[in-house]
């Protein structure tokens with residue numbers, strides 16, 4: 001597990017119970033928390049804080065208020081995850097596991113849609129791909145929202161970059177059930193493992 005990391009994609013209030021609430025989002029949050037507690041969240045008894053055995057990285061959709069993907073700007077989506085709002089916050093059950101330098105923000109450029117987190121950047125300006133390389137991570141476990149969009153695009157970009165990629169199938173939420181199943185099937189055919 002030394003070369004593994006967990007990537008939590010867009011577990012943000014707007015995708016959980018906000019303007020773009022996705023199906024099974026509560027289940028995905030609970031599943032992720034259970035996974036972290038069982039597999040990675042073992043607390044070191046000598047340590048006062050929460051520490052995980054392997055790193056947990058967070059992806060956060062983080063739009064300016066006039067983002068081009070929003071319906072009022074001619075895009076397909078209702079306004080969501082606007083910088084500085086509650087909807088852009090990570091669910092409070094998961095935020096204790098989050099450290100700011102391992103948060104990767106995407107969708108900050110007004111003109112660009114960005115489903116994949118691969119080019120997302122942390123506050124130091126490093127991309128997700130770059131930080132995974134620096135940490136010598138080879139296996140990336142992905143959970144989050146939504147299967148058909150940000151989970152899928154992120155998983156595919158990581159696979160293309162040479163990482164081993166697994167999706168935690170009990171820890172993902174989706175926009176549309178049929179689309180979710182189809183995305184899982186296609187990801188599997190590409191070499192992404194479902195666990």
Ligand SMILES: [Zn+2]
Nearest residue numbers: 061069081107
């Ligand atoms: Zn977005």
